[in-house]
Amino acid sequence: MVTGRPPPRGATTEQGLSPKTLGPLDRVYQEIAILKKLDHQNIVHLVEVLDDPDEDNLHMAFELMPKGPVMEVPSDTPFTEEQARFYFRDVILGIEYLHYQKIIHRDIKPSNLLLGDDGHVKIADFGVSNQFEGSDALLSSSAGTPAFMAPEMMMDHEQSFTGKALDVWAMGVTLYCFVYGTCPFVDEYIIGLHNKIRNRPVEFPIMPKVCDKLKDLIVRMLDKNPDTRITIPEIKEHSWVTKDGTDLLPLEEEHCTVVEVTEEEVQNSIRLIPSLSAVIVVKSMLRKKSFSNPFECLNRRAERSMSAPGGLLA
Template sequence: NMQPLERVYREIAILKKLDHRNVVKLVEVLDDPDEDGLHMAFELMTKGPVMEVPTDDPLTEDQARFYFRDVVLGTEYLHYHKIIHRDIKPSNLLLGDDGHVKIADFGVSNEFEGADALLSSTAGTPAFMAPEMISEQQQGFSGKALDVWAMGVTLFCFVFGECPFYDEYVVSLHNKIKNDPVEFPETPQVSSELKDLITKMLDKNPATRILIPEIKLHPWVTENSSNPLPLEEEHCTAVEVTDEEVQNSVKLIPSLSAVILVKSMLRKRSFSNPFECQGRRAERSMSAPGDRCSGDHLSCCCC
């Protein structure tokens, strides 16, 4: 019975066709038949994460709003394609060359059917986990609501430079997430609209937690409606995959260690983005024949 594998290949084919300004491009998925697991090669994002947490130098409200709007649109796009991210956090939000944030690493994402996913397995980073994920009675929970909670923790990190719930011991951390109200530090001072939004995203009850369409209309996000976000249909277009794309969704590479060796050689020689457009690469290769990337991306993936 090939169904589960078929499903994985179909999901990968969709992931490879996702195309949104706020989602990192998946360039190739590599499979070494001698190894377990698939290797995902994403576009190179040389600027790295939007911020490190904890930090003594958090973002201003205006900066936080700019990046948060990107996160909202990227997450809405993933949810539109029935993908739950499950690990939204600042270190998975990478800065693009255009200054906007792209969501990276849907490694633990789940494709769902119907209007929302009912998830029962836990994945993600402990300090960003929603309370319903750590309740004793493991019933299914809404995937979209999990991503909203993690976005709330992320927004808190943006402006305060630390997580709203933190403890080095996991059991204590879980208790804080489940039981403690959100407390806002005295400094930096933030607007009451921002506190209102964070409080609604960090609602411990997933049934009453704010939804993405409501977040998009929140006065803090839209600056009191002066700067509205695009509607879902304005920035989300459906991705269709052919049978051929599903069959070719994963490239078989007999020895990935050879690719990884090439990768480390390349890294020492150049930090240039291997995925820039073919035209510029051709120009460069004429002037510097030693620094040419082979056209199939594989010799320089996932640097």
């Protein structure tokens, strides 16, 4: 995954100040250090963040999740309620853990929920996440995937909105996708999509049939008023999630511990590499136990394909 690169530590600004003295810059490095230390069964582990000085991006390397996303949307084969409940409970715990660490994900959707070898879901992609102080984030900028954005982000006039409620809304859209295979609000044009998200009530298809308790949860998560929208603690206790109280989720203190980072970990949060292509070459050589240039093979193959009859179209 690639994200924008902040100025390197030790560089000076136009005013001659080191980024070390600038709060926002230090926060970038601290946030990365925290992301690398997140440790939860429902969060994809961030292995390393690489900075190639020849590029204007950071490269974020996550643990390999070969089974891929839990669902592709749209889908003609949505989950049964039992399947949806199983995966959604994982999402609840993952989001509760992130909020406990004072992190708003901001882009919850099925394609960012990856299946682990144990069959459970892990939350991935922290490219637009925000760290906050206090009890909740106060945000003013839009980020994420349009079909999963909350209505308060689409106001005609500029205003701030709370972060936790954004994640809950996206979780509601995701749960709807789980059982219906499509988003609750769809439009070919972005303006039309925003209008539907802001003004249209949630509509449920006749098929597949889902129970009223599940519909109730979805409606409460897709409450257009963030102040009355259901919260994570309330979702955890909802009758559909807990099977009428017979299958409770663990308490927050049972699966959440505060992540703390040292100054050394903050300083080393980003690994500087001479060239990302050089790293790829070396790793390829070690894997193949050969010190030949792997790119030469590719070049020869390309030359052969171009020189062969019909290998190149005019």
